[in-house]
Amino acid sequence: MNQHRWNWHLWVGFALCLVGFASLPVLARFPATRDVPWVNFLLFGTGLAFLFVGLRRAFGQPQQYRGKIAGPILGTVSVLAAALFCFVVFYETRQLPASTGAPKVGERAPDFVLPDTSNRPVSLSSLLSTPFVNTQMPPKGVVLVFYRGYW
Amino acid sequence: MSRDLCRKAGYKFTFLSDPKAEVIRRYDLLHPGAGVKGQDIARPAEFLVDSSGVIRWANLTEDYRVRTRPDQLIEQAGELK
Numbered sequence: 001m002n003q004h005r006w007n008w009h010l011w012v013g014f015a016l017c018l019v020g021f022a023s024l025p026v027l028a029r030f031p032a033t034r035d036v037p038w039v040n041f042l043l044f045g046t047g048l049a050f051l052f053v054g055l056r057r058a059f060g061q062p063q064q065y066r067g068k069i070a071g072p073i074l075g076t077v078s079v080l081a082a083a084l085f086c087f088v089v090f091y092e093t094r095q096l097p098a099s100t101g102a103p104k105v106g107e108r109a110p111d112f113v114l115p116d117t118s119n120r121p122v123s124l125s126s127l128l129s130t131p132f133v134n135t136q137m138p139p140k141g142v143v144l145v146f147y148r149g150y151w
Numbered sequence: 152m153s154r155d156l157c158r159k160a161g162y163k164f165t166f167l168s169d170p171k172a173e174v175i176r177r178y179d180l181l182h183p184g185a186g187v188k189g190q191d192i193a194r195p196a197e198f199l200v201d202s203s204g205v206i207r208w209a210n211l212t213e214d215y216r217v218r219t220r221p222d223q224l225i226e227q228a229g230e231l232k
Contacts, residue, residue: 089216094213096211096215097180099196100179102179102196102211103198107206109198112173115167115168117153122167138202140201140202141199141207143224143228144196144199144200145197148195
């Protein structure tokens with residue numbers, strides 16, 4: 001009897017790689033899994049290990065296991081997904097301008113006037129000097145956050 | 152548009168708009184062509200300015216996925232006199 005068994009390692013490995021790739025936007029919401037995307041790396045690592053076992057079975061024991069056609073396809077797609085992921089995480093998101101002229105610690109923050117959500121002009125100096133309603137005291141400081149938004 | 156966004160997100164802090172990127176340019180934080188449709192946008196950056204207007208702490212991240220976390224800012228703000 002020479003029945004080919006389902007080579008489930010290949011499919012589990014492929015599925016893990018897909019999840020590892022697609023879960024980046026979700027995991028990026030949490031600092032613990034965003035700053036270093038270790039969960040994604042773990043998923044890719046485990047997935048590729050499963051694929052490796054599956055491919056060894058498909059080509060090493062072809063009498064027992066299927067997957068000589070599906071294996072290389074799933075493996076290639078998974079490796080490409082892992083490579084693209086690494087490209088994005090290690091290269092693409094680090095392509096930022098040098099910003100050598102940005103104000104530095106110890107320097108005075110350049111004052112500015114910009115409209116708020118009610119279109120009222122707001123200056124940095126006014127933010128620093130306007131007292132809080134409850135304490136009547138001006139703030140000890142202001143945090144400026146430059147955000148990559150489109151609004 | 153940003154008013155709706157602030158209300159939806161529950162932001163209580165002052166939310167300013169720099170549509171011509173004038174202040175972004177003055178702070179040398181422009182990231183040309185990096186927007187979804189190739190617009191010029193700001194690189195993400197955070198500055199802590201003390202009451203005299205001097206920058207006490209700044210973070211120009213090297214990776215735009217990685218931004219300052221609220222706890223980091225609170226820790227730095229606690230050192231202001």
